Amino acid sequence: AATDPSARTVEGTSGAAAGESESGSDLGWGTRLRQILLTGVSYMIPFVAAGGLLIALGFLLAGPDITDSAADIVLDNTLTNLPEGGLGTYLGAVLYQIGSLAFSFLVPALAGYIAFAIADRPGLAPGFTAGAVAVFVGAGFIGGLVGGIIAGFAALWVGRIPLPTWARGLMPVVIIPLLASLIVGGLMFLLLGRPLAAITTGLTDWLNGLSGGSAVLLGAILGLMMCFDLGGPVNKAAYAFAVAGLDVANTGSLEIMAAVMAAGMVPPLAMALSSLVRPRLYSTAERENGKAAWLLGASFISEGAIPFAAADPFRVIPSMMLGGAVTGGIVMATGVTLTAPHGGLFVLFAMDRVVWFLIALAAGTVVAALAVSIAKSITRPARVAADEANPQPVAARS
Known part of the structure; x- marks a missing residue:
């Protein structure tokens, strides 16, 4: 957010x-x-x-x-x-x-x-x-x-x-x-x-009143919104919707908050994972951004994926949306609840069914990372090839 x-x-x-x-x-x-x-x-x-x-x-x-x-x-x-x-x-x-x-x-x-x-x-x-x-x-x-x-x-x-x-x-x-x-x-x-x-x-x-398939669909939609523009108006609309309805006496609102936070964590974590596992698909600067994205994702700062999305939006954004939908749907399906509106992994104490939250987060992260890696493998971005063809000295990179 x-x-x-x-x-x-x-x-x-x-x-x-x-x-x-x-x-x-x-x-x-x-x-x-x-x-x-x-x-x-x-x-x-x-x-x-x-x-x-x-x-x-x-x-x-x-x-x-x-x-x-x-x-x-x-x-x-x-x-x-x-x-x-x-x-x-x-x-x-x-x-x-x-x-x-x-x-x-x-x-x-x-x-x-x-x-x-x-x-x-x-x-x-x-x-x-x-x-x-x-x-x-x-x-x-x-x-x-x-x-x-x-x-x-x-x-x-x-x-x-x-x-x-x-x-x-x-x-x-x-x-x-x-x-x-x-x-x-x-x-x-x-x-x-x-x-x-x-x-x-x-x-x-x-x-x-949402339950079963309706709740899962809502979680998937919120996940898509959280990953669509990574801090832009659609992301903020989903986040504000969850926060405005947050009520400790209302289990449904706590499930929505959990789905929104988990989905918002997916993009930076997925890009960090993809740049770690398939570093040749990314430029030197992107690999450095990937290292920082681990902490940003863990802290629920979706903007950690913006450098990747800005450089390659047509591969990155759809992949992140796919992962966010998976995570949001799983969270709603398993009834994870969250009473804190921010904090990421640092507010696990405020969650119920923490294991399912982590499973949902891991599943969405892997799906998004796999999707973006496949998309980038089909046609490697030109700037990556240029980066490899003209490697900068170590001093220049730093």
Whole structure:
């Protein structure tokens, strides 16, 4: 999953829209919308990663049952007045509570930075407000997406209101946040909140009802999405979908999270394996990238395979998608669950049926590595032949 919060691709100022900025003026609306949504997701993910890992650590120390009593334990106990269960239970409750609070920013951060991508800083307050309202009415992730877009364009519209010179200084810090928050909050409460909440509830109920072949198919589709663009919009959509529905009381959501993480680990691991087993199919630089890809894959950083995909997309990407589909399908078929939204092999303690998770990961990795090796063997890339024909001195390679 992409975790770079600096991916703000839509420029703007307090008085300019993303569509009016110089860098965005030549882009189509589809591209602009994709950039806007990616900005929101990119800024959201650090909240998810930090909060989710802290929650997982809380479970490690105090067990999953801590969800019901963590707040009371944190408020009623101290290091000198430990609860029943001792120091481990108390520290687990503290970690869980911190993680839950960080995780609660998921939807507000998504909506806030979508609005930020549209209207710059004046969009932040109405965007975060829209996300908070979406959580309040039960509209969840879908409500955050819709609310963030409305908040951003509301801020742009308010910013165009002509004011006297003496009042213009109030525009970005008072007038735009106030009026745009009122507009988006009113729309969410009065018109959009309940329909969006109904859609969210229906989707959740449908996912909870998946079993057998339907669940396997969903896992395969999520695996395909995670491996399609290696950190791009499709990858982020699958990841955000899993994270937004993550609920320790909902086994289906935990299975989806496990499938998404396992599939996202496949591309870098597969490329590392292929470059190790068949090094003659890769250039010198790719073989070096393959060494680093082991750790990146183990850490659930799909971007570790980007150098390979960028150099040879028509062989690499379909092969990775095949492996990701295998892994996602196996994870869903075997009922693996995961309570942490990030961390890869370093959060095995947060999984149930770890052996099946590892089997699924290994199967997808081998399938993807075999597929890409066969594809490259049929017609060897020209740059590899050139690399072998003109080997660089050792000093130059380093």
